[in-house]
Amino acid sequence: QQQVKQSPQSLIVQKGGISIINCAYENTAFDYFPWYQQFPGKGPALLIAIRPDVSEKKEGRFTISFNKSAKQFSLHIMDSQPGDSATYFCAASRKNTDKLIFGTGTRLQVFP
């Protein structure tokens, strides 16, 4: 049972373009939604995170949009750069537990 569904599986974007990755969840007990970035041979690294009491959070070129009623959230990467080429995972955790439930990942390739 996949608790966090992520799409697309892969994404190709031209340099300077906008990359958009979407996630959906079912469990309304989730209250923390981070995005992780993973380069080949490395562990995932926290990129940005949001709680459901806000609809948007922006940090530099990275923005999370959160739709609580639709139980969906998305990552937007503005002005995508070749250095952003990596696999991105959305995740969620429930209140009173810190274990993360990850999506299946999106492999992003940004071409110059």
Add this chain to the structure above:
Amino acid sequence: GAGVSQSPRYKVAKRGQDVALRCDPISGHVSLFWYQQALGQGPEFLTYFQNEAQLDKSGLPSDRFFAERPEGSVSTLKIQRTQQEDSAVYLCASSEYRGTKNIQYFGAGTRLSVL
């Protein structure tokens, strides 16, 4: 300071062998997690420690998997009688709270290949 360190980085085991994977968390981090990442998939939770106490082991796939953290720092994940389906990257993370946000810092993982 140093991040989360895992060893070995790569491990090849014959089916039926026992393996031990080590995790050195960031100094001072109370919480430690183990995840299993199959090829092309997201990490899946295995188990969680707070200091030396194993508070959640609901993700361990079978009784062949065992984890410990006896002194509340270094942790070891042991897999007995390895099977081919155990082949994966095993990730360790330690975490800290910044405000209300729990931030997990991951090691580079141990890639286990069972032949």
